[in-house]
Amino acid sequence: MKNIFDLTGKVAIVVGGSRGLGKGMAVGLADAGASVVIASRGKEALEAAAAEISEQTGGTCVGMQLDVTSLPDIQAFIQKVDERFGRIDILINSAGINIRKSAQVFEEEDWDKVTDTQLKYVFFMDQQVGNYMIERGIRGRIINIGSLSSAIGLKNMVAYCASKGAIVQLTKALANEWAPFGITVNAIGPGYYFTEMTKPLLSDPEVMRKYQEKIPMGRLGNPEDLAGTAVYLASDASSYVTGQIVYVDGGWLIN
Numbered sequence: 001m002k003n004i005f006d007l008t009g010k011v012a013i014v015v016g017g018s019r020g021l022g023k024g025m026a027v028g029l030a031d032a033g034a035s036v037v038i039a040s041r042g043k044e045a046l047e048a049a050a051a052e053i054s055e056q057t058g059g060t061c062v063g064m065q066l067d068v069t070s071l072p073d074i075q076a077f078i079q080k081v082d083e084r085f086g087r088i089d090i091l092i093n094s095a096g097i098n099i100r101k102s103a104q105v106f107e108e109e110d111w112d113k114v115t116d117t118q119l120k121y122v123f124f125m126d127q128q129v130g131n132y133m134i135e136r137g138i139r140g141r142i143i144n145i146g147s148l149s150s151a152i153g154l155k156n157m158v159a160y161c162a163s164k165g166a167i168v169q170l171t172k173a174l175a176n177e178w179a180p181f182g183i184t185v186n187a188i189g190p191g192y193y194f195t196e197m198t199k200p201l202l203s204d205p206e207v208m209r210k211y212q213e214k215i216p217m218g219r220l221g222n223p224e225d226l227a228g229t230a231v232y233l234a235s236d237a238s239s240y241v242t243g244q245i246v247y248v249d250g251g252w253l254i255n
Contacts, residue, residue, distance in 0.1 A: 004237040008033035012090035012234065013081060015039045015068055015125060018049040020195035021145070022094035024223025025230035030059035032231045034090065037081050039066035068095045068121050074128050087136070090234045091129045092143045093122050098197060103158040111159045118163035123170055126185070130178055139182030141234045144171050146189040146245050148252055168245050175243030184242040186233045191249025193221040216251030 012029045016022035017038030030036045030053050038050055038061060046063025053061040064080055067073040081088055097117045099110045126142055133140040148154070149161040150168050167187055175185040192198060192211050202208050202220070212218060229248050232238050247253055 002236075005231055005235045006033055007090070007231065007235055010034045010089040010234070011037070011081070011085040011087050012092065013037045013039060013088060013129070014092045014094060015066065016094035016096060017092070018042065018045040018063065020197065021096075021190055021193060021223050021226055022092065023049055023053070024226050025092055025094065026061065027053055027057060027224065028227025028231045029090065029092075029234060030054070030057040030061050031227070032235065033059065034234070035060040035085055036062075037085070038063050039068070039077065040095070041065060041067055068125060069116050071121075071124050071128075074121070074125055078128055078132055082132070087138060088129060088132055088140065089138060090141045090143070091125065092145070092230060092234075093125050094145045095122075096145065096197060098157065098160045100156045100201075101158075102156055106158055114159035115163045118160065119166050119170070122167065126170070126174055130174065130183060130185075133183055134178070134181050140184075141238075142174070142178075142183065142185045143230065143233050144185070144187040146171075146187045148189060148191050148247070148249055150187070150189050150245060151247070151253060171245065172243045179242055184233075184238065186238070186242060187245040188226060188229055188233070189245050189247040189249065190226060191215065191221055191247070191252045193223060193225070195223065214252055214255060215249070216254065219250065221248065221250060 012034040014022050014026040017026040018040045026036050026038050050061045050063040066077045144167050146167045147164040150164045153161050171187040
């Protein structure tokens with residue numbers, strides 16, 4: 001019987017894959033047999049993460065530098081991946097940034113910095129990879145990363161919430177347009193996870209206690225908790241699923 005979760009022969013890009021949630025998903029894809037390209041700005045972090053993922057999974061993982069806030073850099077990056085592997089089957093758009101400030105004092109520069117990374121260039125990365133797939137007849141998988149704040153409003157995170165809410169609608173719109181080409185577009189909505197981004201917040205024991213009480217499963221997530229959902233949405237197992245957001249939050253949103 002065919003293993004519908006098998007990604008052997010597939011080529012996957014994980015933007016933001018050198019650390020945190022992106023790295024956890026990159027490990028899952030490599031474990032499932034995909035050749036994985038992790039992308040971010042930092043060369044040293046990319047090389048270290050790619051070597052670690054390759055060793056851990058026994059698969060192929062390479063790091064390629066990418067400034068995700070530059071359309072010309074995105075275009076050049078896609079060309080490099082094509083030259084190296086000859087195809088792109090899967091994109092996980094996992095680059096992220098947050099600035100925690102009250103809405104009363106949130107500045108224009110703060111807004112642009114967050115929404116450019118979290119929304120504007122998510123679209124352009126999706127667009128460029130989607131066009132690549134359409135031109136080559138690849139029935140690909142595009143996975144955007146939402147958040148609990150795709151569904152709820154959180155204090156001191158106005159630009160983050162606005163952009164993550166928009167990710168849901170972006171995902172639906174692209175799914176509708178690209179379904180005729182056999183391309184599915186879905187999103188994953190992580191809850192609270194231990195990452196470099198959340199470390200300053202979670203270092204407060206009282207904050208940690210409140211979050212753990214809010215989560216029915218009684219713990220925060222670890223990056224590897226996203227691997228299964230990423231593989232599902234990247235594989236033939238989800239071939240009839242598109243325009244959806246799957247929350248992986250330990251049950252936070254059911255409260």
